[in-house]
Amino acid sequence: MQRITITIDDELLAAVDRLCSERGYASRSEAVRDLVRDAVAPSRVARDGGAPCYGALSYVYDHGTRDLARRLTDEGHHHGVSVASLHVHLTRDDCLEVAVLRGSATALQAYADSVVTQRGVRYGHLRLIPGNGAGPDDHPHGDDTGG
Template sequence: MQRITITIDDDLLAGVDQLCEQRGYGSRSEAVRDIVRSALAPTRAAEAGSAPCYGALSYVYSHGTRDLARRLTDEGHHHGVSVASMHVHLTRDDCLEVAVLRGSVSAMQTYADTVTTQRGVRYGHLHLIPEGDARHTGHDHQHGDGAAN
């Protein structure tokens, strides 16, 4: 790991400190690493070409839109990038769907475009995660058994 020195104005530093406090970072360095990693993730994923990446597609849709739920399910099976999904009823009419994806960036983007352009779908967002970044985040995470990974 390399040590660097950066110069930022007081307002940005206050924002970094606030982020550290809100999210529980142990240091400014951990926060800055996550900020840079998040900023680089889309570029790294796009540069991966046909290499497998991960993604999370989230969207809100109206379940009352004619045949929309069926069409969305069909798209998930057709594109072959969906690994798992979670469905939440937000209101009487709106549902939130989060799909975990794995595949090439182009395949995941095609799937995301097909889903989010359906009539009745709102707030669609595809978050791309390069495969290497999913394995090497630079800090430990606690899981249910208490073991650090």
């Protein structure tokens, strides 16, 4: 690990200290590392659109919009990147859906675009998370080695 020195104004340092306090960071360094990871992850994923990554797609939609639920389900089956989803009724008319995705950044973005551009979908947001190249079969649970 490398040590660096940065210069920031008092107001920004106070904001970092508040962040540390609010989120429970043990040090400013931990907070800054997380902020930098958050800032560079999208460009890291974008540099290689074919690299494996994960994603969380969240969107709010009007469940009364004709055939929308069926179209959203069809999109999920067509793209083949959805791992799991959570569906919550927010109001009488609005639902929140959160989909966990796995695939290339290009495939995840195409799926997200096909969902959030549907008539009746609002507030769509895709969060891409760089993968490490390992697939789900490369991560055993409860094997004989105590993993």
